[in-house]
Amino acid sequence: MKIVIVGLQWGDEGKGKVVAYFSQFFDNVVRFSGGSNAGHTIEYNEGIKIVNHLLPSFYNGKQLNLIISNGVLVDLETLVEEIEELKNKIDYLPEIKISNLAHxxxxxxxxxxxxxxxxxxxxxxxxxxxxxxxxxxxxxxxxxxxxxxxxxxxxxxxxxxxxxxxxxxxxxxxxxxxxxxxxxxIKRYIVSQMEIIEEIKESNVLFEGTQGVLLDLDMGTYPYVTGTNCNTTGVQSGVGYPVKIDKYLGVFKAYLTRVGNGPFPTEIYGEEAAMLREKGKEFGATTGRPRRVGWLDLILLKYAIKVSGVEELVLTKGDILSKITKIPVCIGYKIGSKVKENITSIDEIKEVTPVYTYLDGWETLNDLNFKRFLEFIENFVDVKIKYVSYGPKVDQIKQIRQN
CATH class of the missing domain: 1.10.300.10 (Adenylosuccinate Synthetase, subunit A, domain 2)
Structure with a gap:
């Protein structure tokens, strides 16, 4: 079994936690792109909190391989610090393998x-x-x-x-x-890329995406993007082998954030933004910068799903919106006198006015209104939400549908 998990927004969707949860069912977790500009925060039930920038995310206590493939850029100082931190925080260090072809x-x-x-x-x-x-x-x-x-x-x-x-x-x-x-x-962890390819061919593998599809070098909001293909399309070049992927999972959160500049149709400001930022602890894991925040944009989500080919969705941070009376969700873009529910190019979002619908809020994720929120998203993007994250810790994920 080989799956890839990517973010469907501008990063910070909670991929690290989701990858760590799913890694318990795999033999290898493979980073295939990006560098230390990625920041995956993982909170374990044991009270351990780790921020990975280069090492793949993993389930604590699970015997598996953490593989940094040829498509990843290695910052030697950052990697040494991460490995040392892991040694100090956890009892069992997974096997680490780093491609000798990594730059x-x-x-x-x-x-x-x-x-x-x-x-x-x-x-x-x-x-x-x-x-x-x-x-x-x-x-x-x-x-x-x-x-x-x-x-x-x-x-x-x-x-x-x-x-x-x-x-x-x-x-x-x-x-x-x-x-x-x-x-x-780190010399002892370095292996040939051919060894990594053989490992990938013969085992169950989870490929961990970095950043998000909207930051992909080709399909993202260029030029406000990262330096590589962080879409699902980056797996092949990132491991130097034509991997056959069995399943594509996409992670998104119940609202939107962005670090850095670039278009953001549903961005909010002032007290409303401060409230959402504080509730969601939206500060960069890599830079510490406060993230730009906004409401969920289903036009962008539908676009990201199409270009990534994801077949199942994981929703995170629905709990952050609890106790908000009305939840704005963007369902269209007003361009001039026209309203669009689809885009054919990401460039179309540069000068648009978001069109919102307002859904009834919920007290807890067990409320009927939260279920209606999920169903509304599914009907709009035509892909099912199979898992929901209900807190920051790795095990705070539940499967809400079997098929």
């Missing part, structure tokens, strides 16, 4: 990321992800495999340093010794 984020990637953001106002996390992916495409990137030959590594590092000085005026003196020391701390 490495270096200090000048972060400097360039910040310089670019100052000009473009994209609102990135400034973790160096875009520039590192660009170097990969430009064929000047550094891979973990390059660390196997220290002489060649030093030559490549000097060459890329010179490139950044000539092209961007970034003149950094790399601490080569420190970089190699970090590599040595």
């Amino acid at each position: 490495v984020v270096l200090p000048f990637h972060k400097v360039l990321d910040e310089k670019i953001d100052e000009e473009t106002h994209i609102g990135t996390t400034k973790r160096g992800i875009g520039p590192a992916y660009a170097d990969k495409i430009n064929r000047i990137g550094i891979r973990l495999k390059d660390f196997e030959n220290k002489d060649n590594l030093m030559k490549k590092l000097r060459n890329i340093s010179e490139f950044y000085y000539k092209m961007y005026g970034i003149n950094l003196t790399l601490n080569y010794k420190y970089i190699i020391e970090l590599y040595e701390k």
Whole structure:
């Protein structure tokens, strides 16, 4: 069995918790894209709270492999810190496998990321992800495999340093010794990509998406997107093998948030936004920035479902909307004098006015009005909500329908 779980919004849908829950039924959890710009917060029943930026999410106590595949960008310092944190917080550390073909984020990637953001106002996390992916495409990137030959590594590092000085005026003196020391701390986990492919072929695998479909490099709100394909389409290139996926699951929350700039038709402001942000604890796991917040947008959700091919839905944070009398839900976009219930291009959302319907609120998730809320969403997007998350902890997920 091979499934992929992705977010259907602009990230922060609660994927980490959902992946951790489902991982108990699998042998491997595979990260296939992104880098340390992702932040998956996981709260276990044992009172343990972990924020993963590179390591896949997992069910505590389950014997499985955590695989970082070739499509992921590795920030050595972040990865070392994450592994050490896990060792200190949990009794049993899952087996970690990192592809030797994964590219490495270096200090000048972060400097360039910040310089670019100052000009473009994209609102990135400034973790160096875009520039590192660009170097990969430009064929000047550094891979973990390059660390196997220290002489060649030093030559490549000097060459890329010179490139950044000539092209961007970034003149950094790399601490080569420190970089190699970090590599040595994770060396024991590094395996060939072929070993990872064989592992994937012969076992039950859960592929963990990062960010969300609306941040996908191709199908998201370009240019306000991440540097890679975080849609379900990224699995194949992210593991270097034509994987046959058995099931596609999409995660969305009962309202919307966004970090960084870009269009957001249902965004709200002032006291209403502050209320929703505080109730949902909507502050970035990676940056700590307060997230932009807004009401659920079914036009965007329907779009994300179509381009990702997800067949089942997981709703999170319905409990955050409890005790709100009327719940606004966007069911159309007013463009001029016309109202649309579908979009054929994500670019259409840049200058629209949301059209809302108002659904009766609920006291608890056991109320009939919450069931009606779920049914309304299902009827609009034509995909069933199979699971509902009712709290922050991993096990606070329930299956609400069998088929």
